[in-house]
Amino acid sequence: MQFSIFQPLPYFAPDQPTGWPQAPKLFTPEHALTSVQQNMDIIDAADEGGFDYISVAEHHYASRQMCPSPTLAAALISQRLKNAKIAILGVDLPLHNPVQVAEELAMLDTFARGNLLVGLFRGTPNEYITYGHNPAESKASFNEAVELLLRAWTEPEPFAWEGIHYRYRMVSIWPQPIQRPRPPVLVSGNSPSSAEFAARHRLKIGLSFVPVDKIPQMVEVYREAARRHGWEPGPDDVLWRAFAHVGETDEKARAVCDEYDYGDAMGILAPTPRQLASTATMMGEVAAGFGGPAGPPPGAGPVRPAIMGGPETVIEQLQAVREAGVGIADLIFSADFLPPEVSLESVKLFSKEVIPAFR
Template identity: 35%
Template sequence: MTMQVYAFDLMPWPHLAEASYYPDSNRLYDPALGRQVYDEHFRQMELYEECGYDAICINEHHAKPYGLMPSPNLIAAVLTQRTKKIKIGIFGNLPALHANPVRLAEEVAMLDVMSGGRIISGFVRGVPQEFLAYSVPLAEARPRMTEAWDLVVKAWTEREPFAWHGKYFNFDRVSIWPRPLQVPHPPIILPADSDEGLEIAASRRVPTGSAYRSVGRVRAVLDRYRALARKHGWTPGPEHCHLVRHVYVAETNARAREEAEPHLDYFWQKLLSYHRGSLALMGQSPPPRPARVEKAEDVPLYEFDFDLCQKEGMSIVGDPDYVIREIRAQTRELGVGVFVGLFQFGSLPHPLAQKNIRLFGEKVLPALKRG
């Protein structure tokens, strides 16, 4: 299959002076600067379509500067009007936090109709901080998600009113208007890393993907996903396997590093540092720091190491030839058919983000499409 190339935008807050620790005071947020952040990201999203990317992906996060989209469906609604052809991936909504999954079904159906059938609907469990923010017991995360998922799909596909009486959600009459344009419904993805999440993805025959993990860790995740899928009587293809990477392209490897490294450092050390704060709230603490950080997965707990992230494949930063080789090598080794790049990350300024998006679109994307 021809590789699909998606762009994933977290829409992070780029103005932190210190590391973020959940719960963050919103005194750190400036609404005037926030308007500028939204405007710049929307312009970048329009550029993805102009440059030929296959999809724009967004997601839901709460109460932290890591991502400024507590309602990704609002962002998707804007994109239905500011783009014409590119797919819109909501990667994803957090069904376990939605008090009314019927409302979620209605909103995504509206988006699918408004976009002309371009929605990819992701469902995710969410990280512990989301449940702390909404005072939902973390132990209910998976069962709430799966029940809400089942209700949403039935609302999309059932042509007559029906009743729903589950453990968490109860409705005497469900019949949504509008219903989705895509038949039977928008494609669904479940990004997952744990055995529990992979079991759900495999049992429901939906694609999955892994972010912020080394090549070795992603291999283990996808091998487990494929094994679970075989148990459920099917074989995932490359189109079911997504790989997420930070990507930055410049004229030379040295210039790419110079331009990207400070903003990757901001991402790992100021945005993902919320993990440390939430561990404390849950009565846990990071493991003692080793003499040397040898696993790229440990970067959020300690300090950013550019060379280690490059070596482990978690970031792909370099000139066009390097980026092409690395993406091809990783996707072929892992059997991945959908590459998802974070082309705007951390505190990367708008001009550099635009440059990155354009250069990747001009120099890298055509080569990946050729195979």
């Protein structure tokens, strides 16, 4: 089993209010510069401690994340890594020019010495408020953009693209990726249609915040679709993202998560009090465009990480995840109000006590 640490590049300010979007006036250079160093300390510890990947993702206007450009973040991080590979999990593809994304990722793969894993996603509903894109078209535009990007990486000659959502008279990106025929690409597997799309294009899937007991069913949907398309995915074709925290004992780990309300996947999407009514309305409209309910997204409320406890407990939990069909665990150790020094100690303990059990 491989391990990835998803570092959302938190803005570590203990008095920072929650809520999306965050007011720019609350940003301070002092906290930002300190946060950069604290994030790099965690990344360095994961790199030295045996994690296979360091992953970043795209989010906009989020109060406790500093990563609107995962490609830029990955480029910076990749140059300090000594052991781990870099993963972008992921790019919100419908918000961007897919040819430009293909160029930037190919350039990144070159400068990262061919150690790049790419995740392409539609993005969370709030992202469609930021740049003014039509959420009702997001799925169709995403599918076309993925196909265009894959062709841009593998077509040996310049070509034109006349699609429904994208039209280019000339596509001929340079440099090409170092990895041949292309870097490994991952898309969402959280729905049967997404799993079918991944299988048709021989892509990996990512399962985000899926309960462990639901993983086997979702993996089988993906595998069955792949069989229909003439291939068989392996464990490393399935990535699972979840919150994690390791303490010296189960009791200490639980106490930390309860104290800092750590593990709520919907935390960054909660609107500020000032924006509550307007944001809830917009989010409802966006969710409806995604095919979801025409109303504000239900709050997940305080929850605990799926991976939580002392080392022995965490090993047992991850063994269950592996048996469910997952080959890459993309774990979040830093989020919300969890202090960076607590995250750092959790990462070090995971590296020392947990990773060796899977080697």
